[in-house]
Amino acid sequence: MSETLTPTTRPKDENAWERNVPVYGFPVVNGFFLGLSFLVLIAFILTAYRELAGLGPVSGMNDAFGWGIWKTFNVMVLTALGSGAFAVGIAAWVFRRKRLHSLMRMALLTSFLAYACGLLLLGVDAGRPWNFYWIVFPWKWNMHSPLAEVAICMSIYAMIPLAIENIPPVLERLWYFDSRLRPGVEKMEKRLHSAFPYVIAAAYLLPGMHQSSLGALMLLAGERVHPLWQTPWLPLLYLGAATFMSFGCVAGTTMLCCLVWKRGMDMEVLDEAARITAWLIFGWLGLRFADIIFRGALLTAFHLDRFADVFWLETLLVSGGGWLLYRSLRTHEKQQMFLGYILSSLGGMIYRFSPTTLAFRPNPQALYFPATIEVLVSAGFICLGIVGFLLAVKRLAILPAPLHEWHSMAHYFRFRRPYIRWTGYFKFGYFGEDESETASSD
Amino acid sequence: MAITRRELITNIVKAGVPAAAAVTFGAPVLKAETIPTPSAAVGLLYDASICIGCKACVSACAEANDTPPDTRGDALHQAPTDLNDLTRNVIKLYKPADGSQFSFVKRQCMHCLDPACAAGCPFQALSKDPQSGIVSWTADKCIGCRYCTITCPYHIPRFQWVGFNPRVTKCELCSHRLEKGLKPGCTTVCPTGAVIYGPRPALLLEAKRRIEENPGRYFEDRIYGETDNGGTQALYLSKVPFEKLGLPELGPESVPARTLRWQRRFYQYFALPAVLYAGLVQVIRKSLDGHEREAHQREKETGLRAQL
Numbered sequence: 001m002s003e004t005l006t007p008t009t010r011p012k013d014e015n016a017w018e019r020n021v022p023v024y025g026f027p028v029v030n031g032f033f034l035g036l037s038f039l040v041l042i043a044f045i046l047t048a049y050r051e052l053a054g055l056g057p058v059s060g061m062n063d064a065f066g067w068g069i070w071k072t073f074n075v076m077v078l079t080a081l082g083s084g085a086f087a088v089g090i091a092a093w094v095f096r097r098k099r100l101h102s103l104m105r106m107a108l109l110t111s112f113l114a115y116a117c118g119l120l121l122l123g124v125d126a127g128r129p130w131n132f133y134w135i136v137f138p139w140k141w142n143m144h145s146p147l148a149e150v151a152i153c154m155s156i157y158a159m160i161p162l163a164i165e166n167i168p169p170v171l172e173r174l175w176y177f178d179s180r181l182r183p184g185v186e187k188m189e190k191r192l193h194s195a196f197p198y199v200i201a202a203a204y205l206l207p208g209m210h211q212s213s214l215g216a217l218m219l220l221a222g223e224r225v226h227p228l229w230q231t232p233w234l235p236l237l238y239l240g241a242a243t244f245m246s247f248g249c250v251a252g253t254t255m256l257c258c259l260v261w262k263r264g265m266d267m268e269v270l271d272e273a274a275r276i277t278a279w280l281i282f283g284w285l286g287l288r289f290a291d292i293i294f295r296g297a298l299l300t301a302f303h304l305d306r307f308a309d310v311f312w313l314e315t316l317l318v319s320g321g322g323w324l325l326y327r328s329l330r331t332h333e334k335q336q337m338f339l340g341y342i343l344s345s346l347g348g349m350i351y352r353f354s355p356t357t358l359a360f361r362p363n364p365q366a367l368y369f370p371a372t373i374e375v376l377v378s379a380g381f382i383c384l385g386i387v388g389f390l391l392a393v394k395r396l397a398i399l400p401a402p403l404h405e406w407h408s409m410a411h412y413f414r415f416r417r418p419y420i421r422w423t424g425y426f427k428f429g430y431f432g433e434d435e436s437e438t439a440s441s442d
Numbered sequence: 443m444a445i446t447r448r449e450l451i452t453n454i455v456k457a458g459v460p461a462a463a464a465v466t467f468g469a470p471v472l473k474a475e476t477i478p479t480p481s482a483a484v485g486l487l488y489d490a491s492i493c494i495g496c497k498a499c500v501s502a503c504a505e506a507n508d509t510p511p512d513t514r515g516d517a518l519h520q521a522p523t524d525l526n527d528l529t530r531n532v533i534k535l536y537k538p539a540d541g542s543q544f545s546f547v548k549r550q551c552m553h554c555l556d557p558a559c560a561a562g563c564p565f566q567a568l569s570k571d572p573q574s575g576i577v578s579w580t581a582d583k584c585i586g587c588r589y590c591t592i593t594c595p596y597h598i599p600r601f602q603w604v605g606f607n608p609r610v611t612k613c614e615l616c617s618h619r620l621e622k623g624l625k626p627g628c629t630t631v632c633p634t635g636a637v638i639y640g641p642r643p644a645l646l647l648e649a650k651r652r653i654e655e656n657p658g659r660y661f662e663d664r665i666y667g668e669t670d671n672g673g674t675q676a677l678y679l680s681k682v683p684f685e686k687l688g689l690p691e692l693g694p695e696s697v698p699a700r701t702l703r704w705q706r707r708f709y710q711y712f713a714l715p716a717v718l719y720a721g722l723v724q725v726i727r728k729s730l731d732g733h734e735r736e737a738h739q740r741e742k743e744t745g746l747r748a749q750l
Contacts, residue, residue, distance in 0.1 A: 018740075020749055056603025063526065063600055068593035093729045094722065096445045101733065127586020127601065127608040134565040134583060141565065144698075144706050147589045148564035168750060175747070193750065196732055201722035205715055219701035220562050220593040223690065232704070362597065397749065406746065 015264030017102040017400035020169070023261050023393050024409045033390055036383040043380020046373050047124050055127060059374040064366030065357070069378050070125040072356040075118040076214055077349045078382070080238075081156070082114020083246035085162055086207035091276055093200055099269045102400040106257075107250045108165050109398050113385040115158035121381045122151070146216035153210035161203035167192060169396040212239040218355040226307045226359035227297040233357065237288060241348045244280040247273055248321070248345035257337050257399050264402045265334065274325045274337050281344055282323030285315070310350065310358045317347030445725075449674070453725055461647060479555055480575030483642040485675030486613065486629065487649055488548050490687065491659060493636035495533055495546040497521075499628035502533035503550075506616050506627025525549060527602035530613040532630050536686050545680060547687035548637060551598045551613035553577050553675035556696035559590035559599055567610075568599070571617075575642075575675050578614040584608075595671060595690060595697050615675075642675050649677055672696025 050058045061068040083105030091099040123129050134140045135152055142148045168189070175185045215238030218225050231237070251273040258265045292298050301308050321344025328337035350358070357368065370378070393399050501520055504511050511520035512528040522529040530550060539546040553570075560568045567584035574696050579599070586608055590599040602608040616626035616656045624630075629639040638645070649665045657663065659681065666684045667674035671692040680687055693700075708714050737748040 018744075019746065040718050052606050054602070054604045054606060054608055061588075063524070063591065066588035066601060094445070094727050095450075096729055096732075098733075098736075125587075127588065128581075129586070131565070131567075131583060131585045134585075140583070142561075142563055143709060144564050144702060144704060145564050146702070147562055147587060149586075149705075149709070151564055151585075158528075171750065172747075189750075192735070193730075197723050197727040200726050200730075201719055204722055208718075209574075209715060213705070216702070216705050217562075217589070217592075219705075220558050220697060221456050222595055222692070222697055222701065232701075235705070287462070403744065403746075 013266065013268065015266050015402050017264075017266040017269055018403040019401060019406045020102070020105050020399060021399040021401035021405045022176070022395060022397050023257075023399060024396060024412055026261065028391055028394050033387065035254070036387050036390075038336075039376075039380050039383040040387060041380075043377045043383070045217060046377050050124060050190070050373070050377070055125075058371060058377070060369050060371045061364070061374075062368065064362040065156070065360070067356055067367035068125070068368065068374055069357075069370045070121050070374065073123045074354060074378055074381055075125075076356060077352045078114050078385075079118045079214075080211065080242040080245045080348065080352050081249040081345065082111045083207055083211055083242040084108070084370055085111035085165065085252035086204060086211070087243040087246045087280075088250050088273075089200065090204055094204065097272060097276070099266075099272045102251055102266065103254060103273065103400045104267055105169060106254050106400070107246070108162070109389065109392055110249055111157065111246075112162050112166050113388045113392075115154065115162060117381045117385040117389075119155055120384075121160055121378070124156075124377065146213045146220070149213040150210045150217065153206050153213070157203065157206035157210065157355070161199045161206065164192070164195070165201045165203055169392075169398060173396055207242075208239065211242045212236065214238050214352075215355075218360075221355075221360070224360060224362050225355045226361060227300055228292060228307060228311045229355045229359045231291050231295060233287065233291045237284070240280070240284040240287065241351050244277050244284060244318075244322075245345045245348035245352075247277040247280065248341035248348070251277070252338060252341035252345065254400065255334065255341070257393065261399070263399065263405065266400070266402075267332065267334075269400070270334075270337060271329055271332075275329055277341070277344065278322050278325040278329070281318060281325070285319055287324070307359055310354055314347045314350040314354065317343045317350065319347075321345070321347060362434065446604070453721060456721060456724075480571065480573055480671070480675075482573050483555075483575040483675050484620070484640065485553060485575075485642045485645055485677060486550070486615070486626070486637055486639055487645040487677045488637045488679070489652065490545045490547055490636070490678065490680040490682075492634045493548065494634055495532070495535060496633060497533045498631040498633065499548065499637060500529070500531055502627040502631040503613075504528070509611075518606055525598065525600050525611075527600050527609070527611050529600075530611055533686070536682060538686075543682050545682045545687060547680070548628070549596075549598070549688065550676065551577060552596050552671070553613075553615060554671055554696065555673040555675070556671075556698055558593040558697040559593075561698035561702060562589045562593040563643060564589070574615075574617070574620070576617050576620075577612070577699055578613045578617060579610050579612060581609060584610060593697070594689070595692055642677075645677050650708040652679060669694040672699060717749060 046058065059068045059070075065195065088100055088107040091097045092104055123132070135155065141152060142150055171185050171189055171192070174181050212235035215234035215236070218230070219232070219234055222230070251270060255261065255265060255270065270427055292301070301311050321340045321342070322344065324336050324340030328334075328340060500522070501511065506521065507530060509528050509530075512522040512526065513520055514525065515521045522532055524534070525532050531703065532549050534547050534549060535544065536547060553576055555575070557568070557570055560566070560570055560577060563569075564587065565583045565585060567580050567582075568577060568590055569580065586601070588601050591597070591601055592609065599612040601610055616624070619626060625639045629637050632638075632667050638648070640648070646668060653660055653663050653665070661680050661683055666678035666680070666689050667676060670689075672695060678684065680686070680688060685691055734748075734750065737750055741748040
């Protein structure tokens with residue numbers, strides 16, 4: 001490991017996340033990647049079949065359950081997991097939890113992939129997708145429809161503010177790629193930074209709007225949603241679930257990546273994220289139970305039916321996860337923290353899935369179970385997101401890492417790719433690589 | 443530095459006061475009564491107590507709308523068990539196991555005065571005609587999201603599940619026949635006059651006359667659709683409780699008016715989101731300044747290019 005820090009700035013923690021460093025030393029294409037790509041390919045082929053045959057032959061959807069897992073899982077649940085750019089971003093930029101900035105790129109990437117894959121599948125799920133062109137005529141929108149709000153707001157969000165927020169790592173790679181690109185890249189970065197306050201503000205306003213409108217969707221379904229879930233507060237509860245689930249997704253994915261690719265974990269950052277997540281969970285549970293009690297729906301939770309089962313499963317998972325996260329702040333056990341994230345996110349996923357599917361009772365006889373093709377397509381579009389993630393973290397500086405990781409990477413590449421001038425990777429970049437500082441052990 | 447308490451409170455006040463003002467004064471009060479009733483609302487009156495369940499209206503409906511008869515049940519008879527992509531109008535039977543009063547029921551679109559399907563439809567593919575009040579579907583605007591099948595409290599619109607160009611099927615009160623001065627298909631063939639067509643006020647008068655002439659004959663001496671769900675243009679009279687016929691008790695307020703009140707207020711004139719946006723830009727601009735300054739400081743210390 002190289003020592004480039006002057007003693008005055010040496011961080012106390014060896015693992016303190018200082019920079020975003022690409023995952024290096026692992027090939028992008030491996031067995032896992034090929035397997036995922038194969039599933040994506042299958043999903044694309046089945047999508048073509050769906051476009052010709054219609055929705056009936058490929059899915060378990062029926063007149064009673066008009067929405068299947070493509071909407072209710074891939075969009076409603078997975079975009080909640082992908083609200084990291086919203087939740088972590090608000091904590092970092094609006095409430096100035098500065099440590100969380102090191103998680104921002106992970107949050108932005110996971111959000112972009114979740115939204116992009118969700119929107120693609122939304123296009124597949126729509127029966128008459130060619131009519132989406134109405135989206136460019138605002139006077140044709142039904143401004144008061146929650147679904148219009150979701151469809152329009154989500155696509156604008158993913159295509160404009162979220163995409164722009166994800167540009168800096170790409171520009172950074174271009175900057176390092178070739179010194180001849182640098183003047184242009186720097187000019188673009190300057191422009192980007194001057195627009196950033198407006199872009200970032202839009203990136204918090206829009207998800208706040210559509211993540212709550214996703215809850216408002218089921219308000220119109222009225223009595224057909226079980227009283228444990230149907231409440232005027234559904235939009236706020238949906239938004240709240242999205243915040244703690246996305247914290248879980250961002251921090252949990254980062255921990256998993258650190259484990260897989262052997263990165264140091266900065267427990268200061270992770271503790272901060274866990275603390276915020278735990279309090280978000282407790283606040284959300286408080287609101288959920290206050291709402292259920294004040295509406296007088298609590299007794300239905302003690303009926304012996306599948307709705308009560310789902311409710312208690314979800315409540316136990318969320319509260320158990322929150323408790324584990326809170327405990328991990330004292331015990332400093334990473335396993336506990338990780339499990340806490342997984343459990344609370346699972347509980348949140350069940351909560352977001354329930355009003356449309358598990359607790360949706362259009363009539364007593366109605367049944368919905370996803371068909372094989374439906375599941376394969378759904379899984380394929382999730383794999384598409386994972387493929388994109390693997391590609392991005394290995395090619396762009398997304399994952400946070402300690403400073404020494406950056407120098408190790410620079411050494412690695414100078415050795416492996418001698419034909420590229422790796423300027424700028426080393427201390428005092430450009431052409432003057434500071435050999436005395438960087439070439440040490442290794 | 444994390445956001446200070448003073449700054450947080452100042453920001454909340456700065457954003458919140460205009461926002462509260464915008465929501466409170468900018469948005470008109472939305473109530474079921476304020477929803478304009480179509481000037482020439484037409485509708486159907488169905489009297490379940492005189493329906494004999496002959497299903498002549500079902501085949502007449504298919505003929506009037508030029509849809510092939512739905513013989514998918516036994517490949518011979520046009521006997522759909524429920525509304526579907528070929529059936530806009532269906533006769534169903536309610537027959538309790540204890541042998542008490544049975545009843546037929548004719549199901550078709552209720553043409554609500556404040557339709558939930560149109561309230562939810564993202565691009566106004568389902569729309570209510572301002573004159574006749576007929577709720578109809580426009581193929582050119584429908585994206586096939588099937589939200590109408592979720593929102594309709596009567597579960598009327600049906601999606602075509604097979605084929606690359608699916609359509610949404612629902613009763614449109616034979617608006618193409620009304621233009622030619624004809625009556626809706628179902629009302630032309632009913633042998634007992636169980637379903638009749640006319641202007642909504644006239645149908646209400648007729649229904650009230652029947653209730654007055656036959657006291658105790660009808661359930662609660664009430665017309666379903668007079669005020670239910672904010673009022674509907676298809677009116678029902680029945681001997682058995684309406685809920686048994688698939689007409690839920692929804693109260694006098696329409697579903698959209700009841701459930702989307704706050705949604706509508708928050709997005710009225712886009713005032714509240716605009717105020718929030720302005721506040722967010724202010725806070726983030728300040729955060730960004732501090733963040734950039736620190737990043738460039740680190741850049742000088744470590745000699746590595748700042749990552750923003």
